[in-house]
Amino acid sequence: MTLIRPLSRRGFLNMGAAAGLGLMLPRTGLIQPARAAGPLPAVAEEEAVIAWGYVGPTADEGWTWAHDQGRQAVQNAYPKLKTIYVESVPYSADASRIYRQFVSEGAHMVFANSNYGDFLYDVAARAPEVAFFECDGRSPMDNLGTYYVQHWYPSYVTGVAAGLLSKTGKLGYVASFPVPSVYSGTNAFLMGARSVNPSATVQTIVINSWFDPQAAAQAGTALIDNGCDLLFGIMDEAAYLQVAEQRGAKAVMWNTDIRRYGPNAYVSSIVVDFGAYYVEQVRRRLAGEWTPSQDILPMGQGVDRDAWGQSVPAEVAAQADAARDKILSGWSPFTGEIKDSKGNIRIAAGQTMTETELYNWDWSIEGVSGLDS
């Protein structure tokens, strides 16, 4: 696999050790130490402008909604500063225009959700006094940090429940793009399912969008037509949950508790909460302590499985939660032997994948179809 930058495993271990300190994440960079000569200067609260660029609409009840809750948490914690945001920032040169506009409006911090890559770096390079954040990013700069969540652990936990709930053992996945989040999500989910049903498989359909309810619904329908009776995915909205509800299937969701769109189909969700993280980062910037870091919020502190759905039997929930407890106490399910979709052994027996490898996962395990070409 290709690692763009080797992450230090120690950084992640430190992060685990720091878990007790809430969101005081390690100062030892996960990817590389902060290169900034020093922290960015302090900003008075009443002058501060904090900007967010969102991938979708805030009303999506998903990813963007969750980040906007984080923005509101910042506004509540610091009522005198000004927060601004733009919804549905496209992945085109328009993204650079929007981020540059934030800078010209005097933003002191810019959060990009997520993965705007070069469109963001071009702006960050020309605005050294502004603190940038790229969610799910991998290329830190002097004034750009990255942050994400260890979603693979709750994905594994919900995968255990999925393996127990699915009658056919055929799980479906509505994917956005073949990117690491999708690889780690599908792989972790299937490993969870296979821990209870060794013959389970995951079939994937890529729809080239994070927010396209119509395409997501079509993909969900196609997966159920192919025999899948439980859907997972990484969509910012609830379309495939509604499909599952209509077709009598089950669904695991992402971002938020959206069971009201399919109360019978709803199994759980990979819920995220960036509020505390955002408040802490803003506090550092205002206090003149901010330097870029690479943070991945661990399970239980920014990402977790949601409360189980009403149709999940208590014994299924208990078995999945047992896996969750094991992970929280330090066990990793991502231990070899792990084969890729072509049957090659990628992780040798007894070897445990590092958090770096999990974060950058770019190959499918055996049993996941539709991602590797």
Added chain:
Amino acid sequence: MMGWRLQRLPSAKPRLAFLARAVSVILALLVAGLVTAAAGFHPFDLGAEVVSSSFGSRFGIEDLGLLLTPLIYTGLAVAVGLRIGAWNIGAEGQFNIGAFCAAGVALFVPGPVWMVLPLMVFGGALGGAAWILVPTLARAYADVSELITTLLLNFVALLLVYYVATGPWLDPSGHALATTARLPVAIPEFWGIVHWGFPVAVAMAMALAILFALTRWGYEIRISGSNPGAARYAGIPVRRHLITVMLMSGAIAGLGGVMEVAGTVGRLQGGISNNYGYLGIMVAVLARAAPLGVLASALLMAVILNGGIILQTQGLTTNTVLAVTGLILLFSAIGDELAHYRVIRTTAQRA
């Protein structure tokens, strides 16, 4: 008995057309201002912010130049087709293919920049022309409407770009929107972040204006467009001209794609065309298919789009911004059409 009636003129008087355009833009801004005021914003502050952000700083002007460039290419592509009465709705697709070909050359052809760069430009233009070849031949020989054929090929081109950017050409470094690796060869910068695609576009608009206004070829194109029957009768090779012009149109759109991928974005990815192809239709229509007019209408469009981005950061939702943009275009179109009419007094005819 006296009456009044409207008479439509075949072409608008320039002064009247300009006046109509100015009035319509002002009216549209007025309506937009009223709507935003009703929504609780201060329209004058918003307007001042748009103007100062767009023109008040060098960054703003550079940004505008970057946004303007692809709009000129796609606008010219559509305008060229319109000269001979062909609606190239497929500039979006040809733009994507141009970007695709340029990226392919940049990623897989080794060699010095002076060799690879012209190859990219040539390959992209050729790709754009190839993408419109089938609709062109279908229109020229079987009279199949190019409206539908060029439009449908847009989706094929878009999916092709998505396929290579998320599949065989994928850069596995973890971008949410899967992209290719950064192209090793770029269009050199011309002024700040504005690359050479911009002066080339302006030069091309001028060259086309000269070609259409001063050459026999341009004259024949115009005749073929406005009255194919008469043109054929006069011995003008209408079919050959149609094929040439449509291929030219595709090549120009393809060139726009080359400049965007190698000058502005740097990587091939699904959203590369950013609707420039469709916006080009509006640019060309507003310019009444005049190449130099395209420069002006592309600038108007760029200011509107850039203004839209600025308005979004001021807390207006995407939908409000789209509505304002649509209003300006609607009023401009109405104003353009109205400029074609004059009011004349009539005397009732005796039966």
